[in-house]
Amino acid sequence: xxxxxxxxxxxxxxxxxxxxxxxxxxxxxxxxxxxxxxxxxxxxxxxxxxxxxxxxxxxxxxxxxxxxxxxxxxxxxxxxxxxxxxxxxxxxxxxxxxxxxxxxxxxxxxxxxxxxxxxxxxxxxxxxxxxxxxxxxxxxxxxxxxxxxxxxxxxxxxxxxxxxxxxxxxxxxxxxxxxxxxxxxxxxxxxxxxxxxxxxxxxxxxxxxxxxxxxxxxxxxxxxxxxxxxxxxxxxxxxxxxxxxxxxxxxxxxxxxxxxxxxxxxxxxxxxxxxxxxxxxxxxxxxxxx
Amino acid sequence: xxxxxxxxxxxxxxxxxxxxxxxxxxxxxxxxxxxxxxxxxxxxxxxxxxxxxxxxxxxxxxxxxxxxxxxxxxxxxxxxxxxxxxxxxxxxxxxxxxxxxxxxxxxxxxxxxxxxxxxxxxxxxxxxxxxxxxxxxxxxxxxxxxxxxxxxxxxxxxxxxxxxxxxxxxxxxxxxxxxxxxxxxxxxxxxxxxxxxxxxxxxxxxxxxxxxxxxxxxxxxxxxxxxxxxxxxxxxxxxxxxxxxxxxxxxxxxxxxxxxxxxxxxxxxxxxxx
Numbered sequence: 001x002x003x004x005x006x007x008x009x010x011x012x013x014x015x016x017x018x019x020x021x022x023x024x025x026x027x028x029x030x031x032x033x034x035x036x037x038x039x040x041x042x043x044x045x046x047x048x049x050x051x052x053x054x055x056x057x058x059x060x061x062x063x064x065x066x067x068x069x070x071x072x073x074x075x076x077x078x079x080x081x082x083x084x085x086x087x088x089x090x091x092x093x094x095x096x097x098x099x100x101x102x103x104x105x106x107x108x109x110x111x112x113x114x115x116x117x118x119x120x121x122x123x124x125x126x127x128x129x130x131x132x133x134x135x136x137x138x139x140x141x142x143x144x145x146x147x148x149x150x151x152x153x154x155x156x157x158x159x160x161x162x163x164x165x166x167x168x169x170x171x172x173x174x175x176x177x178x179x180x181x182x183x184x185x186x187x188x189x190x191x192x193x194x195x196x197x198x199x200x201x202x203x204x205x206x207x208x209x210x211x212x213x214x215x216x217x218x219x220x221x222x223x224x225x226x227x228x229x230x231x232x233x234x235x236x237x238x239x240x241x242x243x244x245x246x247x248x249x250x251x252x253x254x255x256x257x258x259x260x261x262x263x264x265x266x267x268x269x270x271x272x273x274x275x276x277x278x279x280x281x282x283x284x285x286x287x288x289x290x
Numbered sequence: 291x292x293x294x295x296x297x298x299x300x301x302x303x304x305x306x307x308x309x310x311x312x313x314x315x316x317x318x319x320x321x322x323x324x325x326x327x328x329x330x331x332x333x334x335x336x337x338x339x340x341x342x343x344x345x346x347x348x349x350x351x352x353x354x355x356x357x358x359x360x361x362x363x364x365x366x367x368x369x370x371x372x373x374x375x376x377x378x379x380x381x382x383x384x385x386x387x388x389x390x391x392x393x394x395x396x397x398x399x400x401x402x403x404x405x406x407x408x409x410x411x412x413x414x415x416x417x418x419x420x421x422x423x424x425x426x427x428x429x430x431x432x433x434x435x436x437x438x439x440x441x442x443x444x445x446x447x448x449x450x451x452x453x454x455x456x457x458x459x460x461x462x463x464x465x466x467x468x469x470x471x472x473x474x475x476x477x478x479x480x481x482x483x484x485x486x487x488x489x490x491x492x493x494x495x496x497x498x499x500x501x502x503x504x505x506x507x508x509x510x511x512x513x514x515x516x517x518x519x520x521x522x523x524x525x526x527x528x529x530x531x532x533x534x535x536x537x538x539x540x541x542x543x544x545x546x547x548x549x550x551x552x553x554x555x556x557x558x559x560x561x562x563x564x
Contacts, residue, residue, distance in 0.1 A: 006388050009467045013382035014394065016375045017442055024435030025401055028412030035412070042415065087307065090300050097305035103550070104311050110546055110553060111315075112496030114514045115539050118521045119318055122528045129317045132333040167311055168557070175558050224405035228498035232518045246407040253411045254503070266408045273405060 032270070035263035042259045053264040063265075065240035066248055069154050070272070073222035073244070076158040080218045081211065083162065084169025089199050091170075092177050102174070105167030113164065117232025120160050121147065124233075147234050150241040157230055157242050161221065164229070169214055173207055180206035216280050223272045245269045315539070322533035329529055344533035352526070354534060356509065357516040364426050364501075364512055365494050368433045372490055373483060376438045380445025381475050385457055386467070395446065401439040406499040409436070414503050424506045432500045437493050441486045444559055448482040449475065488549050489556035492542060513538050 036053060038046035057063050091098035108116065123129045124146040131143035146156050180202065188198045204211070227246040230236060236243040236251075245268055252262035321329060323340040348354045382388070383395050413432050414423065422428035456478070460470045476483070495513075502515040511519075517534055520526055526534075546553060 007382075007386040007467065008388065010382040010386035010388035010391075013378040013386070013467070013471065014388075016371075017379040017398065017438055018394065020375065020431065020435040020438060021398065021401055024413060024416070024431050025404060025409060028409055028416050029404060031412050031415070032408070035415075042418075087303075091304055095297050095304065096301040097308065098301070101304040101308035101311070104308050106550070106553065106557075107312055107315065107543075107546060109557070110492055110496075110542055111539060112498070112514055112542070114496070114498050114518050115535050116314075118517060118531060119314055119535055121521060122321070122531050123314060123317060125528070128528070129321070129333045136334065163314075171554065172558060220403065220405075224408065227407045228514075228518070231498070231502075232521055246405070249407055249411055253414075259411065259415065262411055266411065269405055269408045273403060273408075277403060 029270075032263045032266045035260050036267040037264075038260040039258075040260035041257050042253075046260060049260065053261050056261065057264050057268065060248075062240050062243055062248060062251075063245075063268075065243050066245045069240075069242060069244050070223055072154050073158050073161075073226065074219060076162060077215060077218040077222065080162050080165065080169070081215050084166055084173055084214075085199075085204075085211070087166075088170045088173035088177060089195075089203050092174065092203075102171065105171050107167070108164045109168040111164070113228035114232050116160060116164055117229040120156075121233045124156065148238055150238055153234055153238065153242045157226070157233060158222070160233065161226070161229060165217075165221070172210055172214060176207035176210035177203060212280065212283065216276060219276045220273060223276065224269050245272070315543075318532050318535050318539070321529055322536045324529050326527070326529070344529045345537070347530055348534045348537070352520065352530070352534065353508075354513075354516075354537060357511055357513045358537070360426070360505075360510060361495065361512040361514075364429055364433070365491060367426060368430045368437075368494055369487060369490065371430075372434055372438050372441065373487060375434060376441035376486060377445050377476060377479060377483065378471065379438075379442040380449050380479075381471050383442070383446040384449030385452075385454070385475075398439045398442055401436070402443070404436075406436065406497075410499045410503040413500070417504060423504060424510055426505075426510065429501060429504050429512075432504060433494055433497070436500070437490055441490055444486055444489075444556065445479065445482060447559065448479055452478055484549075485552040485556040488545060488552045492545060492553070495542060 035046060037049055037051070039049050039053075040046035091101065126145050126148075130146070134140060134143045144152070147153055184202045184206070185198065188202050193201060224246065226244050227250065230242055230244060230247070231250075234242040236247045245265060248265035249262050249269065252258045252265060256262075317334075320336050321333075322344055323342065324337045325341050325343060328337040328339070379398070383391065383398075417423040417428045417432075420428075422431070452475075456474060457470060460474055465473070498514045498518060501512045502518060505511050505515060517538055520534065521531060
């Protein structure tokens with residue numbers, strides 16, 4: 001049997017998948033980069049604008065708000081990354097209760113962001129359950145209008161998002177920790193390493209690739225996948241207090257019917273996503289070089 | 291401090307975290323079986339006299355049954371082509387040689403990163419021109435394009451683990467690629483097919499941006515878009531909202547209870563590599 005012989009029939013097996021990707025994903029993605037430079041209401045033919053849409057974007061106060069909010073969300077990536085790490089490292093060796101936690105850890109993750117967004121919208125209302133709960137445990141002074149305070153709301157959104165992904169992070173890290181050789185932990189113990197030293201010297205290096213994946217997921221989530229949870233929890237408001245770049249795409253297209261300008265917003269979100277992927281690839285290259 | 295004390299602290303923290311994880315969903319269910327009076331009087335505890343009137347209301351007045359049926363139709367219509375497309379591609383990527391195999395596989399992996407909201411508006415434009423906007427078929431195509439790549443990626447890594455000898459032996463017996471795929475590969479891959487179906491069902495059931503953008507009329511709408519619009523536009527009371535959420539969450543909770551292992555395997559495969 002010759003080694004270089006191609007199975008040309010293979011194309012029939014990959015064709016349906018590639019067709020779906022090409023028509024319904026790649027083509028729409030590529031057209032964004034054309035429409036973003038045009039003035040277009042979706043009905044008449046698009047008019048080429050050059051860079052005018054981008055100049056407008058840079059002057060747009062809703063764009064400024066969305067960038068500010070995206071940056072605030074990104075500040076939560078360390079918490080997003082480290083919180084599950086501490087918990088996973090603590091329950092690496094099973095203790096009483098860790099089995100219970102593991103069995104429910106993924107429940108928020110498998111729930112729709114729509115369910116979480118609407119649910120927390122209900123729970124966080126002024127007379128909602130969470131304020132009642134705070135008063136019940138003597139923290140009544142903390143009770144507030146969580147989704148109405150402009151300076152607070154984006155932080156609440158970040159914390160609810162971390163709540164959704166926290167258990168996924170723990171289970172992911174535990175899976176990766178299972179692949180670390182137990183002899184490394186024994187060696188750390190013989191060397192008299194404390195819990196924190198063991199975490200830094202054995203656990204973190206051992207699960208580094210998984211942590212990198214989770215960090216990248218964090219940035220992508222906060223920069224480009226917040227729409228469902230924010231749409232249902234706050235609608236982007238009050239005002240522009242939780243307005244993120246994805247909302248610009250949505251509102252320009254479906255409220256203002258400016259599909260050209262909407263695509264300009266979309267190009268910005270693509271650039272953010274590519275930036276994250278580029279940073280990850282560079283990081284991986286540097287590691288391999290070492 | 292003794293190690294025993296440390297273990298007790300970890301145990302307590304683990305149990306508290308577990309309870310905290312499910313606490314919002316406890317409130318969801320408990321609130322859904324209260325009437326206005328018992329909700330105003332007592333928010334945290336279950337009602338002394340549970341009522342199902344909220345469930346009656348959401349089905350009779352908010353047309354939840356229509357949306358539920360639409361969601362089931364879209365899910366059912368997506369799953370069969372989804373399984374066929376991703377398993378066929380996975381088989382080819384893992385077991386066959388063809389030009390551009392690696393670049394195409396990279397393309398498939400890259401699709402998983404594309405943000406949905408960014409794609410959504412242009413998919414809307416495309417489907418409007420194709421004349422399939424506001425149809426369930428259009429939504430099914432968008433789901434196939436967006437969710438089949440991850441499934442194909444899972445199938446590829448599964449088929450890679452199957453020894454080539456299976457393939458070679460079948461070839462020597464004169465079997466064509468189609469019969470190898472249908473008679474040998476698909477039966478071998480049954481555990482991964484189950485995983486792919488479960489992960490896909492969960493993703494499709496939960497999805498918001500595409501169904502919100504592509505289905506414009508009320509009678510076509512699926513559950514997630516309906517729930518999102520319900521909460522945004524009409525002041526639906528907390529108890530009824532929670533009843534609707536419970537109905538929508540129930541299939542996912544059941545799936546989680548029945549198939550927790552497959553869910554874990556399916557969603558962890560993207561993050562843990564050798």
